[in-house]
Amino acid sequence: MPTFPFEPTSELAPHLLSGFYIDGQWVRPSSDASVSVVAPSTEQAFATVPVAKAEDVDNAVGAARRAFDTGPWPRMSGPDRAAYLRRMSALLASRLPLLSRLWTAEVGAPVWFADMFVPTATTMLDYYADLASTFAFEENRPTRNGAASIIRQPVGVAALIAPWNAQLPILSYKLGAALAAGCTVVVKAPPETPFDALVVAECAHEAGLPPGVLNVIIADADGGAHLVAKREVDKVSFTGSTATGKVIAKTCADRLARVTLELGGKSAAIVLDDADLNPTLAALAPFTMPFSGQICFAQTRILVPRIREREFVEAYSAVIGSLKVGDPWDMSTQIGPLASHRQLHRVLGYIDSGRKEGAQITTGGARSAQYERGFFVEPTVFAGVTADMTIAREEIFGPVASIIAYDDVDQAVALANDTDFGLSGTVFTSDVERGYAVARRIKTGNVSVNALEMAPNVPFGGFKQSGIGREGGPEGLQAFMEDQAIYLPAGSSSTRKD
Structure with missing residues (x-):
């Protein structure tokens, strides 16, 4: 324990x-x-x-x-x-x-x-x-x-x-x-x-x-x-x-x-085709499931170019699969427990839904077996997700991320905006001006380019x-x-x- x-x-x-x-x-x-x-x-x-x-x-x-x-x-x-x-x-x-x-x-x-x-x-x-x-x-x-x-x-x-x-x-x-x-x-x-x-x-x-x-x-x-x-x-x-x-x-x-x-939020991170993979993963991974995903601005939908889908899925899944799940009092722990039994039941239900609707789990997907007690869930990544799936539309509030492929920037923006929510978002690219232009098209209250930031003098909503x-x-x-x-x-x- x-x-x-x-x-x-x-x-x-x-x-x-x-x-x-x-x-x-x-x-x-x-x-x-x-x-x-x-x-x-x-x-x-x-x-x-x-x-x-x-x-x-x-x-x-x-x-x-x-x-x-x-x-x-x-x-x-x-x-x-x-x-x-x-x-x-x-x-x-x-x-x-x-x-x-x-x-x-x-x-x-x-x-x-x-x-x-x-x-x-x-x-x-x-x-x-x-x-x-x-x-x-x-x-x-x-x-x-x-x-x-x-x-x-x-x-x-x-x-x-x-x-x-x-x-x-x-x-x-x-x-x-x-x-x-x-x-x-x-x-x-x-x-x-x-x-x-x-x-x-x-x-x-x-x-x-x-x-x-x-x-x-x-x-x-x-x-x-x-x-x-x-x-x-x-x-x-x-x-x-x-x-x-x-x-x-x-x-x-x-x-x-x-x-x-x-x-609530169901925020999208758009990875553009020119994004450098390593810095993108370093910036993105902490914000897809921070604090076991129990944050409203978590970037839970990751939109990637179809031509780079396999590359990104493998690399991102490896990063998330390596996160240490465990005792939150241990400084080396990266993913702690969910807050309650109700949250545990909710998140496991969404994981089961994603599996049944045809998405593929590339890492995680179950309650952690590390401890007999505690509301621990493995960090979970779904690939092959489509915009109509439950896990792509509803706020899960747990350590679960969905990867969705797109064919061009217009489709990426449409997918990002195809949601009932609009709280946060990110754009990753090697061209900041291009990222800014895409960010302007996303219908959400806060968008960051190549990172995620909140500042006291900037409105949030x-x-x-x-x-x-x-x-x-x-x-x-x-x-x-x-x-x-x-x-x-x-x-x-x-x-x-x-």
């Missing part, structure tokens, strides 16, 4: 194990409802946490509502809010080793992967602190009869819902922007990964964030539905499955609540059923604001330039 060197009672403060953070205080839940947190590497529970009921959700939303309506936070200047964000970021930075260990314990992310990506949380908070310090929250524009003052106001109370797979990095996108804009927030932490958001709340508390500005509860689907439906919530920012996103969109539409949705709106960059800040125009007559002091 893999090791499990995480001990919650010694590594986490007692208040992180027993309650929620509401109105600037650590509070006990309203009921005895609880859930076990299971380590995917051992299938054993290592903690029990409370689950919010309707009363807890109501208390959190009420605290956020009071803090927005009567508290100082939305009335502070951008630079003043930025100072709090910087203090939070510094405190979070001191806890990065703990947060990395939490990612491995809760979800099974290999330790090297967690160590590499956990710092994105402080990067996002720092970015939005800098943006809040310089952003034009108010500007004057001349009109025929005087001027108009354009005020960018915080939208209000925001519900932030980040998924279990990458709770901390994704939450940081939402939280940094929401707080910089002047919103107050309720964070719904998932029961599978409950501790990350509570550690963030601990940092906010130590940073002196005013009571009610940040509230954190642990809630299941029922608690999340109650939160989204509350009329006191002005904005919902959700990252998760497309199916759940559609339900949230309908709920928000009933009362015209603002909503940002970052949903999807076309089609991959979502609505953007996170990151100034666009992510604007998503938490409303524009108000106040017309003023000529000569008013508010219209004069300093």
Whole structure:
């Protein structure tokens, strides 16, 4: 059995194990409802946490509502809010080793992967602190009869819902922007990964964030539905499955609540005929099944020229087949477990579907026999995949990649766009300008040439059923604001330039 060197009672403060953070205080839940947190590497529970009921959700939303309506936070200047964000970021930075260990314990992310990506949380908070310090929250524009003052106001109370797979990095996108804009927030932490958001709340508390500005509860689907439906919530920012996103969109539409949705993906990597094989494999392989493929932007459809299909299939399958599957606490492990038994069943079902529909498995294709316990699946590559197969159309969210052959660039672009999703994508070529021209034709929110990158100052989000709106960059800040125009007559002091 893999090791499990995480001990919650010694590594986490007692208040992180027993309650929620509401109105600037650590509070006990309203009921005895609880859930076990299971380590995917051992299938054993290592903690029990409370689950919010309707009363807890109501208390959190009420605290956020009071803090927005009567508290100082939305009335502070951008630079003043930025100072709090910087203090939070510094405190979070001191806890990065703990947060990395939490990612491995809760979800099974290999330790090297967690160590590499956990710092994105402080990067996002720092970015939005800098943006809040310089952003034009108010500007004057001349009109025929005087001027108009354009005020960018915080939208209000925001519900932030980040998924279990990458709770901390994704939450940081939402939280940094929401707080910089002047919103107050309720964070719904998932029961599978409950501790990350509570550690963030601990940092906010130590940073002196005013009571009610940040509230954190642990809630299941029922608690999340109650939160989204509350009329006191002005904005919902959700990252998760497309199916759940559609339900949230309908709920928000009933009362015209603002909503940002970052949903599923079935991203395509287009390998052009002039791509150099070795650097392409080195850049592509890590992003086809990072973190056991449990990342929305994974490049799970690999489109290769038919004239180079055999060459690529053999080389790529050899790289993926050599990946080390095993204990996520081992620094040499490249593929850890899936997050849950549900995920294991889902991924094995898709592998069986691919086999039945006629695709050929070139490596992997089964549950790993290395351990008796743990949700381990062999990294799997399918060749001979056609665009109508289930494995080419649905998001698998596991270590499974499909190779699809094309005859010319027009067909490659058509195949890339032949999907309900549009979140990410890559183009590999020896000619960057050619790669840029192809990237412009792909209907997806983010495309990289010869690599895959995400930057805090660049918007991230999807076309089609991959979502609505953007996170990151100034666009992510604007998503938490409303524009108000106040017309003023000529000569008013508010219209004069300093």
